[in-house]
Amino acid sequence: GQQLNQSPQSMFIQEGEDVSMNCTSSSIFNTWLWYKQDPGEGPVLLIALYKAGELTSNGRLTAQFGITRKDSFLNISASIPSDVGIYFCAGRDADNFNKFYFGSGTKLNVKP
């Protein structure tokens, strides 16, 4: 089955630092998504990527769709305490449009 590896599993950083996390898949995706999930809530979409090589920003967040279509990264610049949460990558299978596969998440902790 589809394998989606997300790293790192967790991060502890100081407020103001930049953060980077990434996902790799065992097969080609035609869409990459990045979500943030706060405790007790559902994930919220941050950035969506549709083309290989695409680089998209949303405020302090930047994400890229890898050229091989098997990877993506998310950067957060100048982190603030409210960035705390779990970040998930998700990819849409090129063979099954309906299915999204999710990474296991990166838990971000920001020290004020």
Next chain:
Amino acid sequence: GAGVSQSPSNKVTEKGKDVELRCDPISGHTALYWYRQRLGQGLEFLIYFQGNSAPDKSGLPSDRFSAERTGESVSTLTIQRTQQEDSAVYLCASSVPKTGPSYEQYFGPGTRLTVT
């Protein structure tokens, strides 16, 4: 309400009992997804509904799991003869497909199911 709602928010049940989980999507959203999220893990696709088309059930883990949707509104996920391994948060998401299935999924808060 403005968002996706799910009920109950928490459900504790005994092994072997059946449970029903409910999802109310955003009004006008024709697509609806169910996911399972085990503790500390990502979301696992279960089933996808789109309008009047046959649902994509390819993610359902066993025949104990089933889901129904009434038109383009409420959906229920039923788990029969629950097992302890079914303990997880069950998330529902809805969306409006554009060209092809939608990617902009709006999630509900989830139902936390605990099987004792």
